[in-house]
Amino acid sequence: MRKKWFLSLLVVLLIPMLSGCNVLVLNPQGPHAETQANVIKISIITMAFILLVVYSLFIFMLTKYRASKQDPNYKPPHIEGSKVLETIWIMIPVLIVAFLSILTVRSTSDVEATPKSMQDEKPLIIYASSSNWKWHFSYPEENIETVNYVNIPAKRPVEFKLYSFNTMTSFWVPQLAGQKYAMANMVNTLHMAADHPGSYFGRNANFNGKGFANMDFEVQAMTAKEYDKWVSEVKSTAKPITKPEFDKLLKDSHVGLKTYTGTHLEFDPAPTSHQHSGGQDEPEDMEGHEGHDMSKMEHDKK
């Protein structure tokens, strides 16, 4: 039984260690990921305290009231309960839950908006759309498109507009922000920013079939100058994305890294954000990427 108590101690000790290892979530490189990492650390400490209380009581009870340590004729008393104790162990958890609730609502509100430290910057909008099993990144401002990798300027808020051409996916870059689902028929916004230039790992976190495990991508944050230089390089060297080319991209399962000028949004716009009215928008939206056609193609390719 002592082994379990030791385990919780381990958890508490692990926190500083984990930041050093490759534990991406606790090694944030952007303001939102940092907010989340702080929330996680606070909750670990709070939970460790609860474990400490429970484990102490537990060990005390087991060591003190073991039958082997007692008189064989001892008859345990009938103890109905205690309103005082019950009140205490209801009120304290309620307070803890209240504290964590406030923390949650505040931090959730923070990460669902432009980072506070970058409020006066204009966010860069990038559309991240998923198809089986790749990510398409459309940069409407720069009018370029990349597949399976995305470059962003560091120290600038980025708004990823997420949607899917078919299966539900989850866009996740652990060191920069939490994840959000990309779905057909609606667009989700994920706010993200990188504190420094660097390479950050990203992946789809929602299982969506055979190619799921390899559906990762690299996010490279660059200085503003490097970013602009890269954009002009793309504009001068890459081929424009055409509808036939894009349709082929949608159909193929794994396409590697690709770069284009123009974006697919011109001939295949994103779903409108709120589809409560259901039908009217859909036929046009769905033309380029009707669920049926693509799936058959994908299954023929092994």
Added chain:
Amino acid sequence: MKEYFSRFAIENADDPMIIGAQISIALVTIGIIVGLTYFKKWGYLWRTWLTTVDHKKIGIMYILAALLMLFRGGVDALLMRAQTAIPDNGLLDAQHYNEIFTTHGVIMILFMAMPFIIGLMNVVVPLQIGARDVAFPRLNAVSFWLFFIGAMLFNISFVIGGSPDAGWTAYFPLAGNDYSHTVGMNYYAIAIQIAGIGTLMTGINFITTIMKMRAPGMTLMKMPMFTWSILITNLIIVFAFPVLTIALALMTMDRLFGTHFFSIDNGGMDMLWANLFWIWGHPEVYIVILPAFGIFSEIITTFAQRNLYGYKSMVFSMVAISALSFVVWTHHFYTMGHGVVVNGFFSITTMAIAVPTGVKIFNWLLTLWKGKIHFTVPMLYAMGFIPIFVIGGVTGVMLAMASADYQYHNTMFLVAHFHYVLIPGTVFGVLAGFTFWWPKIFGFSLSERIGKWAFWFIAISFNVTFFPLFISGLSGQARRMYTYSENAGFTIYNMISFVGALGLAFGFLLIVYNIYWSTRYAKRHLTEDPWNGRSLEWATHSPVPEYNFAIIPQVDSTEAFWDQKEHGKELFKGNIEPIHMPNNSGQPFIMSAIFFVFGFAMVFSMWIVAIISAIGIFACMWYRSFENDHGHYIPVEEIEATERKSGVIANED
């Protein structure tokens, strides 16, 4: 013709595992048929088991099925851990891995945990409330056989047609026809649907039984805590399972009839599936945990030799947990883009469940206070439960915080959390209950020595298996990934986890060995009260006679049997009278067999067979309506003879 039969084929039919499974299934089936014929046991099988309406026998069958499913789900788990133990492993390809984790999840929750719990409730609850059977014994049998053929239908997918592969959560559009084009997800929708009907009937049966058939003097607040947990669990079942019924029906319609409930075109809404599934799914996990809490209450009181501390709040906390369980479902998909208000609301309701759960933990700890603790095998499971489950609980609170969940969601952190509540909670609970009530049912105890070895292997290996996954999740390992690359940095955690899984497997094998060894060598009929129990089930013989109690007991406290032993309070007053018992019936089995045909036909879109078998099911119901079966009476002489043979407990004067 070939085209017609090709629908039953598996995609990679030459896979050694599939061929192996097909051969084993064929051999085992033939073996069973040959064995039954050779030993002339068909009649016995039919009379004693296939047509029984006795809650005790039905309970045994549920538990036996659950143990078999534990084996299959466990093999799935071992394969998964073996595949992910090293990066870029080639043991299982993506398709296989996807099928395996899907079947692992469905089997463990729906075909292992549920039947194990329902089996224990069947065996124990009528005894604990001093009743002779459940309110609707015939319906009880229907419940079991529907579950059984649902499980069989699900299992056969591996060798005929292909297993489901979209995860046990079956999100759309992945689970729709466009992206899961084998019949695997048809099996999912239909097998679970059929088993679910059985569970719903159990809900109705046990609520009625507990509310209406308690022994005289047993008010609600004098019921044993396990019975309370079962009452509340069945209330959840009655309100949660119909949601699943509809969700699966809509899924079936999308897949088989081209409707657009969850598709991404024609107005369909893939998010709707997620919502419906989890509106059922979250109450479901409380369905599997509350009975475990009830079992632990029984075991802790028995082996600390103390009354349960805070009985009233133990009841109210379960009521609170069950009510809250219906208003937290969105925490399963915070990342779907609901925004701060919705996510904030559900974060708060989710965290709120920690409060009544904490109340229970403290009440159990205080039940140990001033007690006299004996570390029998059931008690070891209960004592393992408290510290390990609490880790699951606190990580649950961590996950409840939406902003943090944006990082944890769908990672191995989540997987570790739910295994940390399911295994130390549900699995330890049913293993403890199984060990605890085994002697009551079979008249001999399982070996304590082997049981203790099994416990320690399982308890320690469990932590080795799952604790590293918290860290690998935070390192970026998503769930359901069939492989990962070396530079991802997940290797060490997965390798440790695999070693733990081997230990877990060994522990479970020890349990199987324990059953074999004890059946062969344990001393029989030593006592009806091996654990110095406190509630009514220990006040009758072991094994329990068909009618449970010769005289219905009269109760006036929470621990009626204990009070009889300690304070001489008389339980059985009056004379033995003829006892009315229901007759056996072959209808539940036959109707369920037709249901199997119906389900199979639906899976493969064999409409004519489906329609004919559906008519057959209704024909069974029509026949039942006209049936004039009023059961039989057991005469007093027979009761007295049985009582004498078992050692008199009931008074005869």
Added chain:
Amino acid sequence: MKIDHSVPKEYATEENRLKIFGFWIFIGAEVALFGTLFATYLTLVGHTATGPTGSEIFEIGPVLIETFVLLTSSFLIGLSVHAMRLGNKKAMLTFLGLTLLLGLTFLGVEIYEFTTYVHEGAGLQTSAFTAALLTLLGTHGAHVTLGLFWGLAIIIQVSKRGITPETANKSFIFSLYWHFLDVIWIFIFSFVYLKGLM
């Protein structure tokens, strides 16, 4: 089997009381079932894609007939149970038979309604809205259909065996079922048709 003569026959034995209680719980489950169907419908009501909306296909005429017929049938089965309690087998069977007849009429109108929808391009596969609509209505209709067969079985049993605690219990439970279907219809009338036509 102990018969309590101070209560109506359907409650007179312990088994009878258990069955009635159990059926109320079943109705609780059915509330959850139809609740889910309603929630699905209300979520998908606007998802009409290229298909028609409710206001384009709903016709108040057939709906009013269905409502009148079903509500009347509920009244009639109330009369049937009352006659049963008075021990009047003939009246009981007559009212029960009329109930089922009206139920059959309801189904007839509903089938006409469905075939009209299909002809107008509102089929099961047209859109999420039509799927949800037809499934909600269809589930209710399937329950009515099952009720017709169940009621028929009871008529046969009562005419052959008379009003016994057993047959009284079955008839009473059937009446609970039938009333429940009526309540569901009231919700359908309000939240599907009226709301759709407004």
